[in-house]
Amino acid sequence: MSVTDASASAKRWRFREPSALGGFWPSFSFVVLYLSIIVLIPLAALALRPWELGLEGVWRVVSSERTVAALKLSFGAAAIAASVNAVFGTIVAWALVRYEFPGKRVIDALVDLPFALPTAVAGIALASIYAPNGLIGAAFAPHDIRIAYTPVGVMVALVFIGFPFVVRAVQPVLADLDRDVEEAAATLGASRWRTISQVIWPAIAPAILTGFALAFARAVGEYGSVIFIAGNIPMVSEIAPLLIVIKLEEFDYAGAAAIGLAMLCVSFVMLFLLNGAHALMTRRGAA
Amino acid sequence: MPLEIDHIRKTYGKFPALGGVSLRAEDSEFIALLGPSGSGKTTLLRCIAGLEVPDSGSIRFRGESLLAQKVRDRRIGLVFQHYALFRHMTAAQNVAFGLRAKRGKERPNNRQINARVEELIALVQLDGLAGRYPSQLSGGQRQRVALARALAIEPRILLLDEPFGALDAKVRRELRRWLRQLHERTGLTTIFVTHDQEEALELADRVALLKDGALEQVGTPEELYHQPATPFVFEFLGDVVKLPCEIVDGAAVFAGARAKLLGGSLTRAGSGLAYVRPDAFDIVVGESEGLKAVLRDVVSAGASARLDCLFDGGEPIEIRAPHDVALQLKIGDRVTLRPREARVW
Numbered sequence: 001m002s003v004t005d006a007s008a009s010a011k012r013w014r015f016r017e018p019s020a021l022g023g024f025w026p027s028f029s030f031v032v033l034y035l036s037i038i039v040l041i042p043l044a045a046l047a048l049r050p051w052e053l054g055l056e057g058v059w060r061v062v063s064s065e066r067t068v069a070a071l072k073l074s075f076g077a078a079a080i081a082a083s084v085n086a087v088f089g090t091i092v093a094w095a096l097v098r099y100e101f102p103g104k105r106v107i108d109a110l111v112d113l114p115f116a117l118p119t120a121v122a123g124i125a126l127a128s129i130y131a132p133n134g135l136i137g138a139a140f141a142p143h144d145i146r147i148a149y150t151p152v153g154v155m156v157a158l159v160f161i162g163f164p165f166v167v168r169a170v171q172p173v174l175a176d177l178d179r180d181v182e183e184a185a186a187t188l189g190a191s192r193w194r195t196i197s198q199v200i201w202p203a204i205a206p207a208i209l210t211g212f213a214l215a216f217a218r219a220v221g222e223y224g225s226v227i228f229i230a231g232n233i234p235m236v237s238e239i240a241p242l243l244i245v246i247k248l249e250e251f252d253y254a255g256a257a258a259i260g261l262a263m264l265c266v267s268f269v270m271l272f273l274l275n276g277a278h279a280l281m282t283r284r285g286a287a
Numbered sequence: 288m289p290l291e292i293d294h295i296r297k298t299y300g301k302f303p304a305l306g307g308v309s310l311r312a313e314d315s316e317f318i319a320l321l322g323p324s325g326s327g328k329t330t331l332l333r334c335i336a337g338l339e340v341p342d343s344g345s346i347r348f349r350g351e352s353l354l355a356q357k358v359r360d361r362r363i364g365l366v367f368q369h370y371a372l373f374r375h376m377t378a379a380q381n382v383a384f385g386l387r388a389k390r391g392k393e394r395p396n397n398r399q400i401n402a403r404v405e406e407l408i409a410l411v412q413l414d415g416l417a418g419r420y421p422s423q424l425s426g427g428q429r430q431r432v433a434l435a436r437a438l439a440i441e442p443r444i445l446l447l448d449e450p451f452g453a454l455d456a457k458v459r460r461e462l463r464r465w466l467r468q469l470h471e472r473t474g475l476t477t478i479f480v481t482h483d484q485e486e487a488l489e490l491a492d493r494v495a496l497l498k499d500g501a502l503e504q505v506g507t508p509e510e511l512y513h514q515p516a517t518p519f520v521f522e523f524l525g526d527v528v529k530l531p532c533e534i535v536d537g538a539a540v541f542a543g544a545r546a547k548l549l550g551g552s553l554t555r556a557g558s559g560l561a562y563v564r565p566d567a568f569d570i571v572v573g574e575s576e577g578l579k580a581v582l583r584d585v586v587s588a589g590a591s592a593r594l595d596c597l598f599d600g601g602e603p604i605e606i607r608a609p610h611d612v613a614l615q616l617k618i619g620d621r622v623t624l625r626p627r628e629a630r631v632w
Contacts, residue, residue, distance in 0.1 A: 180371035183338050184433075186358040187365040188385035188440055198384075202375040 046264065049257035061258040066234055067243060071259075073151055074240040075266060078219035081158035082166075086212045089166025090204070096167070097174040111167050114160055119224030126157055127229040149231025154239060157225045162215030169211030173204050206281040213274040220267055289314050289476055290335075290444060295344035297330055297500075304330040306500040307344065312444075315474040317467075319481055319491035323523070327500040328480045332446050335478065336365045348443060359388075364442030364475075368449040370429045372421040378432045379404050379417040385440040407435040410469070427458040434466075438473070445477045451486070463490055484524050488512065496520055514550060518632050521562050528604060530578070532561040534631060544577035544625040561629035566591065566607040569625040572616065577625040580604065585613050596622065 016024060050058045061067060096108055114122065128134050130148040132141040137148055147153050177200065185195040223241040230237040240263055247256035290312040297305040305327045312318050320328040333339040335346055337358035346353045353361055372381050386400045395403065408417045411431040421429055430450055437445060450466075451459040467490055470477055481487050487494045488508040496503045496511065496519075504516040515521035532539040532546075539546045539561050546561070571577065580596040583603075587593075592613035596604050606624065616622065 178369070178371060180367045180369060181373060183336075183358075184365065184367060184371040184436075185373075185384070185388075186338070187336055187361075187363060188388055188436065189359045189362070190384070190388040191359065194388055199373055202373075 043264065046257055046260050050254050050261050053254045053258065057254075058258045058261075061255045062262045066238070067240070067259055067262070069235045070238050070240040070243045071262060071266070073154060073238065074220055074263070075270075077151060077154045077158055077239075078162075078216050078222075081155050081162055081219050082212045082216035084155075084159050085162045085166045085215045086208050089163060089211060089215075090170050090208055093167045093170040093174055097171055111164050113164075114162075115164050119161065119222065120228070122160060123157060123225035123228035126160060126225065127153075130156060130229060148229050149233070149237060151237050153229040153231065154226055154237055157229050158219040158222060161222055161225055162219050165214040165218065166208065166211030169214065170204055170207045173207040177203055202281075206278055209274065209278050209281065213271060213278070216274075217267065217271065220263065289349055290478075291345075291347045292331070292335070293345045293347070295331065295334055295346065296342045297327075297334060297339060298342055303500050305334070305341065308497070308500070308502055310495055310502065310505065312476050312478065315476060317470050317477045317479065317490060317492045319479045319487035319494045320497060321481055321484060321487040321494050321523070322497035322503075324482060325499075326497040328482075328497050329448055330500075331497070332365075332448055332478060332480050335444070336363050336446055337361050338365075362440055362443050364437030364440060364445045366430070366433050366437050366445070366447045366450045368452045370421070370426075370433045370453075372429055372433055372436070374421055377418050377420055378413060378424065378435075379408065381421070381432055382407050382417075382435045382439050384436060389440075403439065407439055410438070411435040412465075425458075426454045427462055430454065430462065434469075438475075442475065445475045447477065447479045449480055449482070452481075452483075459486075466490065488524070496523060498523075515630070518562060518630075521630060526565050526607075528563045528565050528606065530561050530563060530626070530629075531558060532629065532631070533558050539626070539629040539631060541626055542576065542578050544623075546626040547628040549628050549630050559631040561626065561631050563626045563629045565605060567627045567629075568606045568608070569627060570594070570606075570608055570612060570616070571623040571625065572620055573623065574621060575623050577623040579621065579623055582616055582618055582620045582622050584618060585616060587613075596624065 050061075053061065092111065096104065096111075127148055130137045130153055132138065132146060132148070134148070137146075140147060147156060181199055181203075182195055185199045190198070221241060223239075223245070226239055227242055230239060230242075232238050232242055240259060244256045244259050247253075247259065292308065292310040294307045294309055295305050296303075296307050308327070308331055310318070310331075320331060322328045330339060334341045335353065337353070337356070341354070353363075373384065376384070382404045383400050386395055386403060389395070404417070408414060411434055413428060413431055413435070416424065416428060421432065424432065434447075434450070447466075451462055454462065463486060479487075479490060488511070491508060493505060494508055494511050495505045498519055504511055504520045506514075511520060512524055515524065521527060530541060532541050534540070534548065534556050535545075537548055539548050539559075541561070546563075569577075578598060580598045582594060583597050584595040585592055586595070587610070588607075591607045592610055594606050594608055594613065594616070596606065598604060604624070
C-alpha cells in the first residue's frame with residue numbers, strides 16, 4: 001500500500017521504525033561490517049592505488065589505444081551477450097514454465113550448468129568446438145567465418161556464462177503470472193499479440209531487465225572462459241580483465257589498478273542506470 | 288430465448304466435470320449456479336465464456352452458436368474470483384482495456400473511450416479512484432473495477448465466478464445488494480457462480496443447483512427452499528437433522544409425537560428417514576410424547592441459541608431455538624423434542 005498516513009509526515013524522523021521484532025542492531029552492524037570487509041575496503045584500495053602514477057599517468061594508461069580497445073570489447077561484448085541472453089533466456093523460461101514435455105526436468109537442470117562448470121573448462125570446451133577445426137567452427141570455416149580467436153568468440157563465451165541468469169530471473173515471475181489475467185484479456189476481446197505485449201510483457205519486463213543486468217555484470221568481469229576462445233590478440237580480441245593480468249605480470253600494479261578503476265566506474269554507472277530503469281518499471285503497480 | 292445451453296458434457300481426463308447439462312436463461316434474467324466445489328459450476332461458466340471447450344453439446348445465444356466463436360469474439364463479460372486485474376494499469380486503464388482492444392471502425396476514439404471509462408467508474412462508484420493501481424485498492428474496490436472492465440465491452444451476457452468469494456462477510460453483503468441494484472439498472476442477462484446458498488437465494492431470479500456435474504434442481508429461490516426436489520437440495524440449502532420415523536396417515540411420527548409431513552412421498556406408509564430443519568422443533572421440559580433427551584449445552588449463536596442434546600440411546604443432536612425458549616432451560620434438564628414438520632423421501 002502506498003497510501004501514506006498523514007500523521008506519519010508530522011512525526012520526527014527516525015533512523016528506523018520501532019518494531020516488536022528485535023535483532024535490528026545486531027544484523028545492521030553485521031551488514032555494515034561485512035560489506036566493509038568484503039566489498040568497500042578492497043574497492044577503496046583499488047580506487048586509491050592508481051594515483052601514485054599521478055593524474056596524468058592514470059589518464060595515459062586508461063586512454064591508451066590498447067586499453068580503450070580492451071574496454072570497448074569487454075563492455076560491448078558483455079552488452080551484446082546479455083541482450084542475446086535476455087531474448088533467448090526468456091524464451092527458455094517461457095517454455096519451461098508454460099509447457100509440459102518429456103525431459104523438462106533435465107533441461108531445467110541443464111540451465112544451471114554454466115554456473116557449476118569451472119570457467120576454464122568451459123573456455124577450453126568452447127574453444128575446441130568453435131575453432132576452425134572444431135565441431136561447429138568447421139561448419140563456418142568454408143564460408144570464411146571465424147568464431148574462435150575473434151570478438152565473436154568472446155561473445156560466444158559470454159553468452160554461455162550469462163545464460164542462466166535471465167532464465168532464473170524470469171522463470172519465477174512467469175510462473176507467478178496468473179492464467180486469470182490472460183483469460184481476462186481474451187474475454188475482453190484482446191488478440192493474443194495484444195495480450196502478450198500489453199499484459200504479459202509489462203509483468204515480466206522488470207525480471208528480464210534484472211536478468212540482463214546480472215548477465216551483463218557477470219560477463220564484464222568474466223576471465224576464465226574467455227581467454228581460451230578469444231585468442232587474445234591486442235586491439236582485436238583482448239578483454240580488459242586480461243589486460244589487467246598482463247599488467248600485473250609486468251609488476252605494473254598501479255597501471256593494473258588504473259584499468260580496474262576505469263572498469264569499476266563504467267560498471268557502476270551502468271548498474272546504476274539499470275537499477276533506475278528497473279525502479280521505474282516496477283514502481284507502477286508494485287504491491 | 289437468449290441463452291440456450293444444451294447437453295454440455297466436459298471431461299477432464301477421466302473425471303466427468305459436466306455430464307450433459309441443459310439450462311436456459313431469459314432476457315435480463317439473473318441466474319445463480321449453486322453447488323459444492325467440484326460440482327462443475329465454474330466449468331459450465333468457463334464453457335459459456337469460451338475458456339473451456341466442451342466435449343459435446345451446444346451453447347446458443349439468440350440462435351447463433353457460441354461454440355463456433357473464439358473467446359475474444361463472443362463479447363461475454365467475465366468477472367473472476369481473484370479479480371484478474373492488470374496490475375501495471377490504473378483502474379481507468381483496466382476499464383479502458385477492452386475498448387482499446389476493439390478493432391477497425393468498432394474502436395472508439397480516445398475521447399469516447401475516456402468518456403465511457405468515466406461513466407463506468409461512476410457506475411461502480413469509484414469516483415476519484417480511477418488513477419489508482421489495483422494494489423492501492425481494497426478487495427471490494429478491485430472487484431468493482433473488474434466489473435466495470437467487463438461491462439466496458441457492452442457484453443451480451445455477464446458471467447461472475449464467485450466474485451465475492453475472497454471478500455469478508457460485511458463487504459460481501461454490501462456488494463451483493465449493490466450488484467442486484469446494478470443488474471436491475473442494466474438489465475443484463477447474468478449468470479453467477481457461488482457455493483454460498485444464502486448469496487444465491489438472495490440474488491438470483493432462478494437458482495440452478497449442481498451436483499457432480501448434473502443439475503439437481505432449477506427454480507426460483509422459493510421453489511428450491513420450499514419444494515426441494517431431492518434430499519441433496521434440502522441439505523444444501525440449510526442445516527438438517529436426520530431422524531428415523533414412522534409414517535402414519537400422512538404424518539411423520541416420532542415416538543408418539545406427530546409432525547406435519549411436507550412434500551416427498553406422502554402416501555407411503557411404514558418407517559422412513561425424516562429430514563428436519565434444526566429450528567423446527569418444539570422443546571418441552573420433562574418427559575412426554577416425543578424424543579427424549581438430556582440437554583448438554585446451550586450456546587448463544589447470533590439470533591438464536593444452539594442446543595446440544597443427547598438422546599437416551601446415546602446419539603447426539605443439535606437443534607436451534609429462540610433465546611427466550613433457551614433461557615427457560617438448564618443444562619442437564621431432561622427434555623422432550625417434538626419435530627413440527629419433516630420431509631421424507
